[in-house]
Amino acid sequence: MAEPAAEARRIVGKVQRAPYPTAEDALALVDRLKRERKPERALEAAIHGVQQFPVDVELLRQTGSLAEQLVGDEPDRATLYARIAVRSFRRAARIVPGDPEIAAGYARMLDRRGNRDGAREALEPHLGQTPPHPEIAMAFATLAPGRGETDRALDLLDAAIAVRETIRLRHAQARLLDRAGRYEESFAAARRGNELVAISQRASRFRPGLLTATVDAVIAATPADAMRQVPRIDRRSELPVFIVGMGRSGTTLVEQIIAGHPQAHGGGERRAVQRAAAAVSKLSRRQYPAGITEWTVGDLERIHDQFIAQLRDLAPDALRVSDKLPQNFLRLADIQRLLPGARIIHTQRNPLDVCISAYYQDQKIPAMEPWDLYRAGLCYREYERLMAHFRAALDLPILDVRYEDLVARPEEEARRIIAFLGLPWDPACLAVEQNRRIVDTSNYEAVRRPIHGEAVDRWRRYERHLEPLRRGLAGLPPE
Numbered sequence: 001m002a003e004p005a006a007e008a009r010r011i012v013g014k015v016q017r018a019p020y021p022t023a024e025d026a027l028a029l030v031d032r033l034k035r036e037r038k039p040e041r042a043l044e045a046a047i048h049g050v051q052q053f054p055v056d057v058e059l060l061r062q063t064g065s066l067a068e069q070l071v072g073d074e075p076d077r078a079t080l081y082a083r084i085a086v087r088s089f090r091r092a093a094r095i096v097p098g099d100p101e102i103a104a105g106y107a108r109m110l111d112r113r114g115n116r117d118g119a120r121e122a123l124e125p126h127l128g129q130t131p132p133h134p135e136i137a138m139a140f141a142t143l144a145p146g147r148g149e150t151d152r153a154l155d156l157l158d159a160a161i162a163v164r165e166t167i168r169l170r171h172a173q174a175r176l177l178d179r180a181g182r183y184e185e186s187f188a189a190a191r192r193g194n195e196l197v198a199i200s201q202r203a204s205r206f207r208p209g210l211l212t213a214t215v216d217a218v219i220a221a222t223p224a225d226a227m228r229q230v231p232r233i234d235r236r237s238e239l240p241v242f243i244v245g246m247g248r249s250g251t252t253l254v255e256q257i258i259a260g261h262p263q264a265h266g267g268g269e270r271r272a273v274q275r276a277a278a279a280v281s282k283l284s285r286r287q288y289p290a291g292i293t294e295w296t297v298g299d300l301e302r303i304h305d306q307f308i309a310q311l312r313d314l315a316p317d318a319l320r321v322s323d324k325l326p327q328n329f330l331r332l333a334d335i336q337r338l339l340p341g342a343r344i345i346h347t348q349r350n351p352l353d354v355c356i357s358a359y360y361q362d363q364k365i366p367a368m369e370p371w372d373l374y375r376a377g378l379c380y381r382e383y384e385r386l387m388a389h390f391r392a393a394l395d396l397p398i399l400d401v402r403y404e405d406l407v408a409r410p411e412e413e414a415r416r417i418i419a420f421l422g423l424p425w426d427p428a429c430l431a432v433e434q435n436r437r438i439v440d441t442s443n444y445e446a447v448r449r450p451i452h453g454e455a456v457d458r459w460r461r462y463e464r465h466l467e468p469l470r471r472g473l474a475g476l477p478p479e
Contacts, residue, residue, distance in 0.1 A: 023053040030062050039073065042066055043084075050088075057096050064088035064105050071112070075268025076314050085109045093122065100126045104135035111142060119143055127156070134160045134169055141172040145179045154180070167196045171362045178360070183461045190360050191465075197364055197371035211367040211379045214330060215386045221289040222333040224393035230293050233300045236341035237308045241322040241421060242273075244329040245347035246383050247365060248357035250403035253451065254347055255324040256432040257414045263423055265315035269325040272310065276303050277334040292333050304338055320421050327365065329383060332390045343421060344396050346387070349403035351380045352459035355469050373465075377472020407453035 020026040026049030033042035043066040049059045067085035071078045089106035096102065103122050110119040120143055126136045137156040144153035157173045170193030177186035241258065243251045259266030281288045283299040311321045326347075328335070335342050355377060358370035369375040391398070399420040406413040414429050428434075433450045459466060471478060 020049055020052055023049060023056040023059060026053065026056075027058055027062065030059075030066075034066075039066055039070055043070065047084075055095055057092050057099070057102075060088050060092035060095070061099075061102055061105075064092065064102070064109075068105060068109060071109075075270055076310075078268060082109060082113055086113065097125065100129065100133035100136045104133070104139045107139045107143075111139070116143060116146065120147065127152075131159045131163045132156045134164065134166065138168060138172055141176055145176065150176055150180050165192075165196070167193050167200070168362050170196065171360060174360055178461070187462050187465055194359060194371035201366070201371070206366055208369060208375060211369070211382045214367065215382045218289050218330060218333065218386060219389050221292050222389070222393055226293045227333065227336070227393045228395075230295075230337065231297050232340060233297050233304060233337075235301055235304045235308075237304075237339070238341045238343070238422065239308060239311050239319070239321055240335075240339050240342040241320050241345065242328050242335060242342060243322055243324040243326075243345045243347060244332070245326050245349075246329075246351075246354050246358075246380060247326045247368065247370075248354050248361070249326065249349040250347040250401070250406060251324045251326050253403070253406065253432065254345055254401060254417065255322050257417060257429045258320070258322050258421070260429040260431060260434075261320075261418060261421075261423055261426050262428065263318060264320040264322065264421065265318040267311075267314060267321050267323050270323045271325065272307060272323065273325075273328055273331050273334055273338075276307050276338055277331065279303050279306075280338065289333075292337060295337055300338055307339065319423065327367070329387060329390075332394055332396060336394050336396050340396075342396065344398040345417065345420070346398050346400050347403060348400060350457070350459065351377075351473055352466060352469065353403075353455065353457065355380060355473075356459050356462055356466070357455070372468075374468035374472040374478050377469045378475070380473055381475055404453075404456050407451055407456060410451045 020029075026045065029045045030042050030049070033039075033045055043063065046059055046063040046066060050056065050063055053059055064085045067081045067088060070081045071085065074081065086106070086109045089102055089109060092102045093099070093106050103126050107119040107122040110116075110122060119139070123136060123140050123143070126133065127140065129136065137153070137160040140149075140156055141153045144150050154173065154176055157169055157176065161169050161173065170189050174186050174190035174193060177183075177189055180186075241264075243254050243258075245251055255266045255268075258264045277288060280295050280299050280303045281291060283302070284291060284295045286292075286294050315321050320343075329346070332344065335344070355370060355373065358364075358368065358376065359373060361370070364370060368379045370379075390396075397420075399417065401413060401417060410430055415425055418425055418429060430451065468478065
């Protein structure tokens with residue numbers, strides 16, 4: 001476990017710890033830190049425990065699971081976390097080869113790193129289990145379409161759902177049925193999965209309309225006259241590039257194109273703008289978003305310099321570093337005030353395709369409400385309303401990229417993107433399937449393939465079910 005431990009110290013810092021009396025004490029600390037929502041510290045505690053108790057399977061499992069979680073939560077360090085997860089799961093699998101959860105975790109991480117054959121081999125001993133473990137069924141469902149094993153994967157999912165129906169299993173089933181061309185069955189599975197999502201949202205007391213309230217507040221805080229009159233900071237770094245839009249609009253593909261350039265770095269879905277805005281609001285003692293126009297130049301410059309320093313640490317040789325968090329469309333005013341040299345790439349796609357694609361995903365953004373097609377349409381209108389406001393109120397450079405144009409004319413559109421970044425053209429930008437960086441997206445299998453247009457007009461497969469979505473997009477009342 002020496003190599004993962006060394007990498008973890010690079011990530012979380014070397015913290016001196018006294019030896020744990022027992023493995024159970026180490027696990028107790030890991031559990032406490034997880035409950036406190038401190039996953040990095042929990043990972044460090046788990047690795048420290050493995051150093052003392054190198055054959056403790058539960059410590060290895062916790063190390064792998066925490067590192068896998070952090071791959072998505074901390075894209076700046078995703079590659080290092082992925083290595084830790086792979087090595088931890090692999091060691092645990094050697095100790096207990098019959099544990100399906102460990103095998104599934106190992107397979108997921110091998111798959112995310114592009115080793116699909118290794119992932120399939122890790123799952124093989126568990127595929128005959130009756131009933132199948134749900135994690136094995138889920139992991140196999142991701143691999144199956146590319147290997148001609150869709151029918152077998154569907155059988156596994158059916159058997160797992162018969163034991164215990166979950167949101168993730170239903171969505172996996174829906175996506176596989178879609179790939180198999182069984183569209184009515186696919187939509188029925190997706191609808192059932194989203195019924196389960198709605199139940200969970202009601203249980204968590206989620207309030208519908210959150211995006212509308214957020215957009216109202218941001219528009220009120222950033223009138224065009226005020227945004228034109230605020231003092232500008234004396235800083236202008238061209239390093240940051242933000243790829244924004246509604247989720248499922250092509251942000252990942254655009255970033256893969258940029259990341260292929262030798263002078264650029266794909267930073268993934270970072271939360272850096274959110275953290276920076278919170279920091280400057282705290283320094284200026286102003287509420288967010290109401291106080292955006294009242295942020296002081298001194299506070300803005302301080303946070304700007306920290307932001308750019310962090311980007312340079314992330315990719316010291318890069319001339320451009322991208323952030324593809326789609327919902328940064330809510331924070332374009334923050335970006336103009338904090339990072340006036342930044343470029344914005346705004347991805348767009350047929351709203352019917354955006355919403356139906358989001359309807360099929362496990363990872364739901366509550367503010368977007370994609371588990372309800374009518375409300376998904378209303379939320380899309382709110383996104384369009386805010387973007388129209390920002391176009392009138394801000395002077396950031398924004399390049400619009402339509403997904404349909406990108407997949408129909410990839411070189412033409414990719415050249416336009418790279419030219420917008422002020423970089424020379426490089427053919428490597430089109431070889432997106434050869435880019436082996438860890439990709440933070442709910443559909444990472446798709447970005448391992450060459451650029452294709454198979455998802456264009458996907459909505460037509462489900463047209464007879466989309467009247468609620470159409471009404472939401474038109475702003476009409478529900479039927």
